[in-house]
Amino acid sequence: MFNLITKRQANLKNDVLAGLTAVLTLIPEAVAFTFVAGIDPMMGLYGSFFIGLITAIFGGRTIMISGAAGSMAVVTTAFIIMFGLEYLLAAVILTGILQVLFGIFKMGKFIRLLPHPVMLGFVNGLAIVIGLAQFNQFKDNTHVVFDAQNNFFTYAGDWLSLTSPEMLTMMGLIALTMAIVHFLPKVTKAVPAPLAAIILCTLLVSFTPLQSKLVSQVALDQRTSMIEKQIIDERFDAIKDTIPYGQYDAVATQIAADRPSQAQINARWNENQQRMLDSGEKEHANPLDGSLRGEIPSLHIPTLNWDLSDSSATSALITVFFLALVLASVGLIESLMTLSLIDEITQTKGRSNKEAIAQGSGNILSGFFGGMCGCAMIGQSMICLNSGGRGRMAGISTALFMLVFIMFFPSVIEMIPVASLIGVMFMVVIATFEWTSLRLFGKVPKSEIFIIVCVSTVTVIFDLAIAVSIGVILSALVYAWNSAKHITVTVEEAEKGKTYHLGGNLFFGSITDFKAKFNPSQDPNCVAIDFSRARIFDQSAIEAVQSISEKYKKQGKTVYLRNLNSESAHLLRKANDIVEVNIENTLTA
Structure with a gap:
C-alpha cells in the first residue's frame, strides 16, 4: 500500500x-x-x-x-x-x-x-x-x-x-x-x-x-x-x-x-x-x-x-x-x-x-x-x-x-x-479505497452504512453526479427523520393557565408529533407555548402553529407564543398576513 x-x-x-x-x-x-x-x-x-x-x-x-x-x-x-x-x-x-x-x-x-x-x-x-x-x-x-x-x-x-x-x-x-x-x-x-x-x-x-x-x-x-x-x-x-x-x-x-x-x-x-x-x-x-x-x-x-x-x-x-x-x-x-x-x-x-x-x-x-x-x-x-x-x-x-x-x-x-x-x-x-469504512459495520448507525453502500454502488453503475445527489438526498432525509423524532413537549399547570414547553426543531418532519401534543377541548382558556428550547424552521412549521391557534380559537381560548428566538419570530411576522398568533415576547438570541 x-x-x-x-x-x-x-x-x-x-x-x-x-x-x-x-x-x-x-x-x-x-x-x-x-x-x-x-x-x-x-x-x-x-x-x-x-x-x-x-x-x-x-x-x-x-x-x-x-x-x-x-x-x-x-x-x-x-x-x-x-x-x-x-x-x-x-x-x-x-x-x-x-x-x-x-x-x-x-x-x-x-x-x-x-x-x-x-x-x-x-x-x-x-x-x-x-x-x-x-x-x-x-x-x-x-x-x-x-x-x-x-x-x-x-x-x-x-x-x-x-x-x-x-x-x-x-x-x-x-x-x-x-x-x-x-x-x-x-x-x-x-x-x-x-x-x-x-x-x-x-x-x-x-x-x-x-x-x-x-x-x-x-x-x-x-x-x-x-x-x-x-x-x-x-x-x-x-x-x-x-x-x-x-x-x-x-x-x-x-x-x-x-x-x-x-x-x-x-x-x-x-x-x-x-x-x-x-x-x-x-x-x-x-x-x-x-x-x-x-x-x-x-x-x-x-x-x-x-x-x-x-x-x-x-x-x-x-x-x-x-x-x-x-x-x-x-x-x-x-x-x-x-x-x-x-x-x-x-x-x-x-x-x-x-x-x-x-x-x-x-x-x-x-x-x-x-x-x-x-x-x-x-x-x-x-x-x-x-x-x-x-x-x-x-x-x-x-x-x-x-x-x-x-x-x-x-x-x-x-x-x-x-x-x-x-x-x-x-x-x-x-x-x-477507504478500508476503514469496512470496520464501521455495527459501530455507526445503519443509515450511514446504507448511504456509503448506496453511493458506492450508484457510482459504479451510473455516474458520480447521480451518486452524490442520491447520497445528499438520503442524508437529508435521515437527518429530517431523526430530528422529527426528537420533538418534546412538557406541560406546566398554573392558576392563570397552562404552559407547553416545546423542545426540538419544528419543521415539516416534526409537525405531526407537535400537533398531537395539544388538547384544545380540555385545556384552560389561556394557553402558552414556550419556544425557549425550540425553533421554527419552515412554512410547514408556521402552518402547524396557525393550525393549533385556530383550534383553540374555535374553543374560545387564546394561545400565546413565548420566548421565540429572533429567527423564529421573524418568520412568523413575515407571514402575518396568513397566520394570526399572539407573540408575547421574544429572545434576543
Missing part, C-alpha cells in the same frame, strides 16, 4: 519525478478513456495537456493532477454517436464556461455540505470504477456490436484465456509491478516506486522473449475499431429506412457481424486523414498505426448549425447545453471531492472556487484546440502524491511531460507494457 507522508515539504526534484511518474500512467488512461468516448486518442492527450497545465498553474490545490477522465468520457458516449465531433467540442467549451461561473459565484463552499458517508461512498465507488476499467485490457479481438437496449453500435472484446501465454505474462508483470510499488519504498525513496516498476517491466518486455500488449497496440486497436464502427454505421444508415418491422435488431446485429476488411479500414482511414489535411488539421494526419506522435494543435471554432427554424438543429443545441451541464457537474463534483480527499491526506487546505475557475478555463481551451473534457483524476493524483510530489511543479511537469512525449518521444510511451500500468493502477485502487 502507498506510504503517504502527510507533511513532506515541496521539492523541485521530487515534484518533477512525481510528474514523470504520473504522466506515464496518465497517457494510457487518457487513450483508454477516449476509446470509451469513441474519439481519437489524440483528443484525450491534448485535453489532458491543456486542462492539466491550466489547473496546475492556476488551480486551488497543488499536486492534484487533472486530465481526460473516465467519469466524463462515459457521459459523452451516446452524444458523440448522435451529434458528432463538432457538437462535442461545443459542449466541452460550454462545460468550461459553466465551471468558471461556478467558481466566480463562489459556489465551491457547497462541497462542505457533503456528509462524511457520501465522501466515503464516493471514494470507494471511484476506486472500484478505476479497478474495473483495467479489466478491459484483459480482452482482445475488439469489434463492433449492436447494443439493442440503447439502440446504437458499440464495442466489445473477447476475454483472454486464463492459461494463454499472453495472460500469464500479463499476470506476472502485474504482480511484479505491485511488488515493486509496495516494497521499494521500504528500501529507498530516491526514485518513485511506480516509475521504477514501469521502467523495469518495459526493459523486460523490450530485451527478453516475453511478449505483452503495449500501449501502441491499445492505440492501434482503438483507431481500427473506430474506423470499423464508422463503416458499419454508414452501412446501416443506408438501409435502416427499408428494414421490415420487427427485424431492426436482427439486421443491425448482422451488419455488425459482417466486419470490414483491413483494406477497407485502411482506405477509410486514408480518406479521413486527407480530409483533415485539407482542413488544416495536420497534427492528426498519421498512418493507421499505434503512434501517439502529435503537434501543437491549432485553434478550431466548432461548426454548428444555428438555424433555430430547423428542429434537428434546435434539438442538438439544447442537448449540447444539457450535456455541458452534466459534464460540468460531474467534473466539479469529482474535482472538489478529490480536493477534499487530498486536503485530508496532506493536512492542508485547497481553494475550491479557484480550482473550479481553473478547471473551467482548461476545458474552454481544450474545446477550442480539439481536446476532450476533463477534471481531476484521483488515481494520478494519488500516484503523484505517493511519488513525493507536493508543489505546483508536480502538476506543471506532468502536463509538460505530456506535451514533450507526444511531440518528440512518443515511442517511449508506446513501448510501455500495459500490464505494468495495470499493476500501478491496482495499487492506486488499494490506496484509494
Whole structure:
C-alpha cells in the first residue's frame, strides 16, 4: 500500500519525478478513456495537456493532477454517436464556461455540505470504477456490436484465456509491478516506486522473449475499431429506412457481424486523414498505426448549425447545453471531492472556487484546440502524491511531460507494457479505497452504512453526479427523520393557565408529533407555548402553529407564543398576513 507522508515539504526534484511518474500512467488512461468516448486518442492527450497545465498553474490545490477522465468520457458516449465531433467540442467549451461561473459565484463552499458517508461512498465507488476499467485490457479481438437496449453500435472484446501465454505474462508483470510499488519504498525513496516498476517491466518486455500488449497496440486497436464502427454505421444508415418491422435488431446485429476488411479500414482511414489535411488539421494526419506522435494543435471554432427554424438543429443545441451541464457537474463534483480527499491526506487546505475557475478555463481551451473534457483524476493524483510530489511543479511537469512525449518521444510511451500500468493502477485502487469504512459495520448507525453502500454502488453503475445527489438526498432525509423524532413537549399547570414547553426543531418532519401534543377541548382558556428550547424552521412549521391557534380559537381560548428566538419570530411576522398568533415576547438570541 502507498506510504503517504502527510507533511513532506515541496521539492523541485521530487515534484518533477512525481510528474514523470504520473504522466506515464496518465497517457494510457487518457487513450483508454477516449476509446470509451469513441474519439481519437489524440483528443484525450491534448485535453489532458491543456486542462492539466491550466489547473496546475492556476488551480486551488497543488499536486492534484487533472486530465481526460473516465467519469466524463462515459457521459459523452451516446452524444458523440448522435451529434458528432463538432457538437462535442461545443459542449466541452460550454462545460468550461459553466465551471468558471461556478467558481466566480463562489459556489465551491457547497462541497462542505457533503456528509462524511457520501465522501466515503464516493471514494470507494471511484476506486472500484478505476479497478474495473483495467479489466478491459484483459480482452482482445475488439469489434463492433449492436447494443439493442440503447439502440446504437458499440464495442466489445473477447476475454483472454486464463492459461494463454499472453495472460500469464500479463499476470506476472502485474504482480511484479505491485511488488515493486509496495516494497521499494521500504528500501529507498530516491526514485518513485511506480516509475521504477514501469521502467523495469518495459526493459523486460523490450530485451527478453516475453511478449505483452503495449500501449501502441491499445492505440492501434482503438483507431481500427473506430474506423470499423464508422463503416458499419454508414452501412446501416443506408438501409435502416427499408428494414421490415420487427427485424431492426436482427439486421443491425448482422451488419455488425459482417466486419470490414483491413483494406477497407485502411482506405477509410486514408480518406479521413486527407480530409483533415485539407482542413488544416495536420497534427492528426498519421498512418493507421499505434503512434501517439502529435503537434501543437491549432485553434478550431466548432461548426454548428444555428438555424433555430430547423428542429434537428434546435434539438442538438439544447442537448449540447444539457450535456455541458452534466459534464460540468460531474467534473466539479469529482474535482472538489478529490480536493477534499487530498486536503485530508496532506493536512492542508485547497481553494475550491479557484480550482473550479481553473478547471473551467482548461476545458474552454481544450474545446477550442480539439481536446476532450476533463477534471481531476484521483488515481494520478494519488500516484503523484505517493511519488513525493507536493508543489505546483508536480502538476506543471506532468502536463509538460505530456506535451514533450507526444511531440518528440512518443515511442517511449508506446513501448510501455500495459500490464505494468495495470499493476500501478491496482495499487492506486488499494490506496484509494477507504478500508476503514469496512470496520464501521455495527459501530455507526445503519443509515450511514446504507448511504456509503448506496453511493458506492450508484457510482459504479451510473455516474458520480447521480451518486452524490442520491447520497445528499438520503442524508437529508435521515437527518429530517431523526430530528422529527426528537420533538418534546412538557406541560406546566398554573392558576392563570397552562404552559407547553416545546423542545426540538419544528419543521415539516416534526409537525405531526407537535400537533398531537395539544388538547384544545380540555385545556384552560389561556394557553402558552414556550419556544425557549425550540425553533421554527419552515412554512410547514408556521402552518402547524396557525393550525393549533385556530383550534383553540374555535374553543374560545387564546394561545400565546413565548420566548421565540429572533429567527423564529421573524418568520412568523413575515407571514402575518396568513397566520394570526399572539407573540408575547421574544429572545434576543
